[in-house]
Amino acid sequence: MTRKPILLAATGALIVAALIVAVWSMWKPAIAPLSAPPASSFDSQTRLAGARVVALGDCIVCHTAKGGKPFAGGLPLATPFGTIYATNITPDVQTGIGNWSLEAFTRAVRHGVARDGHLLYPAFPYIHFTRMSDPDIAAAYAYLMTREPVSASAPPNDLIFPLNFRPLLAFWNVLFLRAGERPAETSKDAEWNRGKLLVDGLGHCASCHSPLDAIGGEKSGHAFDGGMVDGWEAPALNALGGAPKPWTKEQLVAYLRSGRASEHGAAAGPMLPVTRDLASVPEQDVEAIATYILSLQKPRPAVANVSAQAAEQGETQGRTQAETSASAQRGAILFGASCAQCHGPAAPMQAIGERPTLAYSTAVNAATPRNAIQMMLGGIGWHGADTMNYMPAFGEIYSDRQIADLAAYIRAAYSQRGPWNDVEATVAKVRKENNAR
Amino acid sequence: MITLTVNGVQHALDIDPSTPLLYALRDGLHLHGAKFGCGLGQCGACTVIVGGEAVFSCLVPVSSIGARPVRTVESLGTAEHPGPLQKSFIEHQAAQCGYCIAGMIMRAQALLDRNPHPTESELREHMEPNLCRCGTHMRILAAIREVAHLPAGDGVPAAKPPRTANHGGTQ
Numbered sequence: 001m002t003r004k005p006i007l008l009a010a011t012g013a014l015i016v017a018a019l020i021v022a023v024w025s026m027w028k029p030a031i032a033p034l035s036a037p038p039a040s041s042f043d044s045q046t047r048l049a050g051a052r053v054v055a056l057g058d059c060i061v062c063h064t065a066k067g068g069k070p071f072a073g074g075l076p077l078a079t080p081f082g083t084i085y086a087t088n089i090t091p092d093v094q095t096g097i098g099n100w101s102l103e104a105f106t107r108a109v110r111h112g113v114a115r116d117g118h119l120l121y122p123a124f125p126y127i128h129f130t131r132m133s134d135p136d137i138a139a140a141y142a143y144l145m146t147r148e149p150v151s152a153s154a155p156p157n158d159l160i161f162p163l164n165f166r167p168l169l170a171f172w173n174v175l176f177l178r179a180g181e182r183p184a185e186t187s188k189d190a191e192w193n194r195g196k197l198l199v200d201g202l203g204h205c206a207s208c209h210s211p212l213d214a215i216g217g218e219k220s221g222h223a224f225d226g227g228m229v230d231g232w233e234a235p236a237l238n239a240l241g242g243a244p245k246p247w248t249k250e251q252l253v254a255y256l257r258s259g260r261a262s263e264h265g266a267a268a269g270p271m272l273p274v275t276r277d278l279a280s281v282p283e284q285d286v287e288a289i290a291t292y293i294l295s296l297q298k299p300r301p302a303v304a305n306v307s308a309q310a311a312e313q314g315e316t317q318g319r320t321q322a323e324t325s326a327s328a329q330r331g332a333i334l335f336g337a338s339c340a341q342c343h344g345p346a347a348p349m350q351a352i353g354e355r356p357t358l359a360y361s362t363a364v365n366a367a368t369p370r371n372a373i374q375m376m377l378g379g380i381g382w383h384g385a386d387t388m389n390y391m392p393a394f395g396e397i398y399s400d401r402q403i404a405d406l407a408a409y410i411r412a413a414y415s416q417r418g419p420w421n422d423v424e425a426t427v428a429k430v431r432k433e434n435n436a437r
Numbered sequence: 438m439i440t441l442t443v444n445g446v447q448h449a450l451d452i453d454p455s456t457p458l459l460y461a462l463r464d465g466l467h468l469h470g471a472k473f474g475c476g477l478g479q480c481g482a483c484t485v486i487v488g489g490e491a492v493f494s495c496l497v498p499v500s501s502i503g504a505r506p507v508r509t510v511e512s513l514g515t516a517e518h519p520g521p522l523q524k525s526f527i528e529h530q531a532a533q534c535g536y537c538i539a540g541m542i543m544r545a546q547a548l549l550d551r552n553p554h555p556t557e558s559e560l561r562e563h564m565e566p567n568l569c570r571c572g573t574h575m576r577i578l579a580a581i582r583e584v585a586h587l588p589a590g591d592g593v594p595a596a597k598p599p600r601t602a603n604h605g606g607t608q
Contacts (some may be wrong), residue, residue, distance in 0.1 A: 066557065336455035341477050349477070382565065392478030392566075396490045397497055427496030 017280035022174045026167035028117040031107065043140035050143025053136045055277040056285060057129065057202045059144075061270070062086045072096075072150035077123050078230070078437055079216065082159035084123045092149035105141045106134070110179055112169070119169040121157070122176065122216065143385040165185045176217045193285075195292025198285060205293075206272065208234040224296055231433045232269035233370050235362060238296045244284035244360050244416070253291040257283065259388050262354035265361045266389040268380050271373070276386065303358045325419070331409025334402060338394060339410075353388075369420040373430050376403050400427040439499045443468065443510040458492075459483045462497045462509060470510035470539040474550030474568075481567030484540035485509050491547035493566075510539040513546065521584050524544055529580035533571035541567050545581045555585055 056061070062310035065074035073088035073096075091098040097105065097115070102117035112126035113119055116343045120126065132140075162168060182200075183192040196331040208229040210218040219225075226236035255261035259275035262353045267275045278286055335343075342349040343358050350357065358364050363371040377395035395402070404424035411420055420426075439450045441458075443466060451466045462468045462485070471494055474482030478493040485494045488505030514520035519527060522542050532538045541564070549557055549565045554564070560581060569577065580591060 029521075067562075323501070333500055334498055335457040337457045337495045337501075390479060392493060392496060397487060398493045398501065402501055 018171075018174055022170040025173065026119075026170040028107075028111075028113045028115040028119070031101060031104040031115050033115065034101045035093075035099065035363060036146060037113065039146045042146055043055050046139050046142040046368065047146055049135075050139035050141070052281050052285070053132075053140040053202065053278045054143050057140065058274050059089065059140075060277065060348050061273045062123075063089050069148070069150045069152065071147055073154045074152060076155075076437075079123060079159075081163045082157065082382045084121055084159065085154035085159045085374070086123075087154050088150065088152050089144055090147050090150045090152075091145045095151050095153045095324075096149060097144065098149055102141050105144075106137050109137050109140075112177065114174065119166045119173075121166075121169065122172060125207045127218075128204035128207065129179050129196060130177065131182055133181060136202065140290035140342070166405065172215065172217065172410055175215075191288045191291050192283070192295060195288035195290070195295075198289050199292050203289065203430065205237065209237045224293075230270045231370075231430060231437065232271075233254065233366065234271070235366070235371075237272040237293050238290055238298045239300065241297055242300050244365055247294070249294055250292045252293065253283070253286050255288045256289060260354070261356070263356050265356060265363060266380065266391075268378075268389075269376055272380065272383065276383070277384070293362055311369065311399055325412060327405045327408040327423075328412045329409075330402075331405035331407070333412070334398070334406050335409050337411075339406070342391075358410055361414070364410055365415050365417055369411070369423050369426055370430060372407055372410065373403060373423075373427050376406060376436075377427075377434065395431070400424050400431065403427045441466075441499060441502060441507060443507045444509060445506070450499070451576070452499060452576055455498045457495050458485070458487070458497045458499055458502060458507065459494040461493060463508075468509050468511050471543075473540060474536070475542075480537070480567075481540045481544060482537050482562070484543045484567060486543055486547050486550075489547065489550065491544040508543070508546075510542055512529070513542065517565045522581070524579070524582040525583045529576045531573055531576040531580045533569075533573050535569060537571075538577075541569070545584075549581075550586060553585065555587070557582075557587060560585065560587065564582050 062075055063071050063073050064078065065072070065086075066075050071090045073086045075086040077084045081129070088096040091094040093099050100108075100115045107113050107147050108115070108120060108124075109126060109129045111133060112122065112124060113131070121234045131164055157164065185196070188196075204362060206218055206223050209225075209229055210223050210227050211225055213219045214225065214271040224237040226239075227234045240252070240268070243264060247264065248260070251261045251263060255267065256275055257265065258279065259267035259272060278289075341347055343356070344350070349355055361372075364370070365377055373389065376398070377393065379393035380392075382390060394406075398406070401424055404427050407420060407423045407427075411417070439452055439454060439456075439461070441448050441450060441461065443462065448466060450461055452461060452465060459471055459473060462471055463473070471485050472482040473495060474480035476495045478496045481493065483493055483495040484491050486492070487494075487497065487502060510523075514523050522545055526532065526538060526542060531541075544564060544567050548560065552559065560578065564574075564578065564581070567589040579589065581587075
């Protein structure tokens with residue numbers, strides 16, 4: 001009798017307190033603009049350290065439009081709530097961050113507040129960046145403030161009401177932002193702690209590799225369970241033992257630095273530019289990332305426990321299975337002409353550069369055909385002198401059904417896992433999403 | 438039997454359905470314009486137009502073509518009466534060894550069919566998949582620019598920044 005009202009009152013008080021905190025934090029003061037600090041005011045050691053920080057933070061990936069100037073913004077980010085355009089973070093005074101002081105930059109990184117006081121959307125991963133150390137933030141600032149200033153204004157965001165009203169982000173921040181650095185875990189060694197700092201902080205891996213809840217926050221308790229980004233599945237990072245050949249640290253380091261893992265496949269989609277950034281940082285940083293990620297593994301469910309030996313036999317066994325499906329049979333013909341030159345067992349491409357057979361491919365063994373479809377539709381384009389992997393795109397020459405046939409064949413011939421369902425409808429859906437992006 | 442419509446003529450070929458289109462064109466129909474370069478979709482020497490799209494004919498099985506019309510360089514003109522792109526390639530002396538040229542012309546033709554007045558960056562992006570081992574790309578681009586009524590290449594825009602975001606390749 002007396003318990004309920006007390007509980008209710010306590011809950012009410014909590015809500016009121018949260019509201020007060022949120023409303024209080026809706027409006028932040030502007031920080032006085034600086035005249036752009038001259039490049040000579042930053043010493044070269046700090047700038048160099050900043051290059052590493054900015055690469056580890058993948059800043060360039062979102063803050064550069066397709067074909068645009070580095071860090072000049074303008075890249076559209078499709079969210080369930082509308083489109084957000086990445087901002088210009090070159091030191092241009094009018095359109096970039098040229099008049100931001102270190103204090104303003106630090107507040108943005110730690111609290112998601114722009115220099116003039118408006119709240120930034122959490123597409124900017126300040127909930128992760130907030131863990132960065134002061135020296136790292138200062139180094140990133142020195143690096144960005146010494147880039148070429150580019151005059152470029154991002155297009156206005158196109159978000160649904162009421163999310164286009166920025167002060168409401170204060171409520172979101174009450175729920176998701178725990179500002180500030182975290183103490184190191186003393187029970188773990190320095191490499192693990194460095195890895196945790198890079199993965200959970202600067203690298204913001206969970207932003208893509210975790211499922212999001214209804215209001216775009218990372219689902220509590222589901223960090224690294226896998227997510228969706230730009231129409232690609234970002235695989236779970238805590239189930240790396242469930243691959244046909246479990247990931248090793250060496251493979252993870254090689255993948256993150258080169259975009260290719262000998263028993264898993266090539267980085268594509270939004271992960272490709274991340275690996276290009278990580279190619280430029282010291283190897284010990286990537287080793288720390290791999291150490292920490294491998295420590296996150298969840299116990300494997302028995303069904304996912306496919307032995308590597310079984311995968312090796314997959315091709316011969318799969319052939320029989322493939323013959324039972326008409327779609328896979330049609331796919332086999334397409335595969336013979338379009339794919340076998342590189343992916344067939346006798347292909348020279350299989351013998352050089354440690355390229356894995358499709359039997360080990362993460363995309364071919366995934367729970368859904370999405371990433372395999374994306375690979376076939378878009379391939380991996382040439383992306384400069386450091387291109388490690390290339391695959392021609394087949395989206396323009398194959399119909400939805402033909403892509404689905406290929407997927408059915410590849411799954412049956414190379415994977416031990418059961419056939420995918422509704423593949424043709426998924427191809428149509430993925431194509432439509434890609435066109436809208 | 439596989440039915441193919443090539444340069445406006447329908448052909449029936451008794452070949453394996455997974456035969457790449459390139460082999461059907463060269464060996465079955467004796468159209469030797471499209472060349473075998475790498476056989477991996479990496480060089481573009483085999484480029485022809487299928488249903489309006491420039492495709493690597495070394496990677497497309499004949500069974501997947503269906504009713505889509507196929508066009509090869511032979512459809513654009515003859516040695517006596519070269520078509521506009523062919524004429525411009527000759528005038529700009531765009532060929533050195535010439536092996537890539539049929540593919541280059543067909544890829545350019547696919548662009549101009551769809552968009553007769555592309556911008557410089559559209560042109561460069563579109564031509565990117567095709568390679569020339571002799572290095573005559575600048576002449577090839579000049580030849581296409583003339584047909585596309587683009588200003589000559591003096592005002593070539595700065596090369597793309599070396600590192601740009603790549604969200605999933607062609608989207």
